[in-house]
Every structure is written in C-alpha cells, then in structure tokens.
Amino acid sequence: MTPLFSALNASGALRFISEVARGSGCGCSCPVCGSPLVARQGAANEWHFAHEASQERPECETASASMLRRLMIEHLRAREGTGGLPLPPYRQRVSIVRTLINVHEDVQWRARPMGHAQWQPLAPAHEPVVRVRLDTGVELHIHVVLDASAPPPPEAAVAQAVFRCPLPPPGVLRDRGSVDRHLAQHAELVWLHHPDTMGLIAAAQARLESRSRQIYRNWLNMAHAAGGPATVDEAEDSRPAPLFYGPATPILPESAPRYDCAPGHAPNISFTFYRLSETEAWLLYLLERKGPADWRAASEKLYALAPYPARFAGWEDAVPTSVGVADRVAGIVRCRGFLDAVTYLSRRSQLTRSGRDPSVFLGA
Ligand SMILES: [Zn+2]
Structure with missing residues (x-):
C-alpha cells in the first residue's frame, strides 16, 4: 500500500507532504478518520504523513488511494x-x-x-x-x-x-x-x-452475417462441385445443388447403384473426390444408416473418407485423429464431423471433384 502523501489542513484544503511544516506542526488531519497527523520528512524514508503516536487504523489504509x-x-x-x-x-x-x-x-x-x-x-x-x-x-x-x-x-x-x-x-x-x-x-x-x-x-452485425453466409456457401460449393464433369452434371439441374443428398427423385435404395470404392456409402448420394498428392486421394461421402429407413430425415449424419481408388500405403494414419479415426476392417476413416473433414481436405487439396458416380474420378 502507498503511504499517505497528502492530507487535509484545518480548512479542509488538500496539502502535499512537501508543502507543510515538519512533524505535528503540519496542522493536517487524516482524510479518512479525521485524526491529527504528523509530517514525516526524514532522509531515510519516503516523505509521508502518519497518525500521531502511530495510531494507524485499518480503514485509513485507503486514505492514500x-x-x-x-x-x-x-x-x-x-x-x-x-x-x-x-x-x-x-x-x-x-x-x-x-x-x-x-x-x-x-x-x-x-x-x-x-x-x-x-x-x-x-x-x-x-x-x-x-x-x-x-x-x-x-x-x-x-x-x-x-x-x-x-x-x-x-x-x-x-x-x-x-x-x-x-x-x-x-x-x-x-x-x-x-x-x-x-x-x-x-x-x-x-x-x-x-x-x-x-x-x-447492428448494421455491422448484419454485414458480417451476410459475409458468413457467403463464406459458408463457398465452402459447401467447393466441397460439393468444384469443376470437372460433375459440375456440368449439376449445371443441368436448375434446383439448388444438394449436398450429399440424393437426386430430387431418388432411385429406390434397393435398386440404387453401389460402389465398391466407397464402402458403406448411403444410396443416391454425391461423392467428393480430393487429391492431396500423387499417391494420396480420398472420397468423402455419407455413410448409410443402420436403423431408420429414411436416412435423409435422420438428424445425425455420419461421413467417411475412403482411400481412392484403393487403399494406399499408410492410409490408416494419413488423416489426423481430430478429423477421423481409421476403421481398418471397413477400410475407411470414420469422420468426426463433416465440416472438420471438409476443412482439412479443402486446405490440402490439389484437385477437388464431385459427382454421383465415383468411377469418374479415376485418373484425376
Ligand atoms: Zn486515519
């Protein structure tokens, strides 16, 4: 705590320690308790006021402040x-x-x-x-x-x-x-x-909301249809591009085509292809749900990454566990969340394609 450096004189005016006479002749009192003070103007310590006979009280500690x-x-x-x-x-x-x-x-x-x-x-x-x-x-x-x-x-x-x-x-x-x-x-x-x-x-908030929506749309577009034959395919469809959903009129799940390069995929979906390097490429897709018949109405959607076109050396450890965990039996990486997977892949991708038939990515 700071020693008391100023006090009030007999008429209530503020006086600094250097402005008063030494000792009890200072004529000042404590601004907190009103007791008479002495001016200590020695050579050893910083000049300050003290209560007479050192009768300092706890509440007077705030006097300096x-x-x-x-x-x-x-x-x-x-x-x-x-x-x-x-x-x-x-x-x-x-x-x-x-x-x-x-x-x-x-x-x-x-x-x-x-x-x-x-x-x-x-x-x-x-x-x-x-x-x-x-x-x-x-x-x-x-x-x-x-x-x-x-x-x-x-x-x-x-x-x-x-x-x-x-x-x-x-x-x-x-x-x-x-x-x-x-x-x-x-x-x-x-x-x-x-x-x-x-x-x-409020206006800035509205601008940021609109920018956020635009950024989010860009991400989804990038994830969904970034060039290639798949884009042509989507362009023919005037409806808003679905994201990992089936075509507007889905083929019955029983008769929907199945692709061996995407183990466990849901019927009637788009696949996104990411080439990260010469030897590393992935398919990102929605997994089929076991349970409710209509997987599109289910709230929880599970996504997978499959090494494409086939398992490559070290595929099990290629993706950080924060993005997904390898399921060696199924031959896929089970994603923790869709957006984390898209973020991870998009940042590293040399080439991104999207389409409903994953065989079109062969050679890409
Ligand atoms: Zn006091």
Missing part, C-alpha cells in the same frame, strides 16, 4: 475547463466466430458532450463522478478509478467511460506539480460501453 482519486477528479475537471472532456472516438469490435467463420469489423464513432457536465466530485468509487448528455442521444457516466480498482457495474441504458490512471511511483507523490505531470502523462479516459443508438453495431 482516495486522495489520489480526488486528485484525478480535480485533474479531469481542470481538463474539461480548458479543452473539454478528453473523449476518444468510441470503438467496438463486432465479430462472428464459428466452425468455418472468423470475421470481424471494427466500428467507430464520435460522441461529443452537449451542454454542461454535472459533477459529483465526492461520489464514492462505484458511482459516476460526471454525468453529461452526448450528441449521440444518450447520457454518459464517467467513473474515476485507480488502475487496480474494479470497473463500475455495467448499465445498459447509458454510455460509460472510466478515467483511470496507474498508481504513481512513490517519489512522484511528494508535491502537486509532479502528481499533475504524472496524471497528464498517464491518466486516460477510456470507453467501457456506448449503446448502439445509431444502429451502427
């Missing part, structure tokens, strides 16, 4: 009087983070005080010291806090800012001039919150 806060309030008030409240532009980052999406936008606006600020210089730390109307249509509450203090409780209906300052090093606290220099250099007015009165945050 509350004096510093009082100085910050006076400093802010003086700045308002000369150049206005030093309010920086308000900034807020709006972001959307999902499996495949990580987008953000920095929104910024200016808010200027209108009319006179109401000051409550003796307000306790959890209450605002300044209330002032802003040209953005809300009231601004400014709290004055020392760096170590907790921020004030949030209030949704008003704008909030804090005037904060790191604790000065001991030598700075001896006289008013150096404290003021410290405040001028280090104290700052920082926004906590500004309600979205002009709809700028």
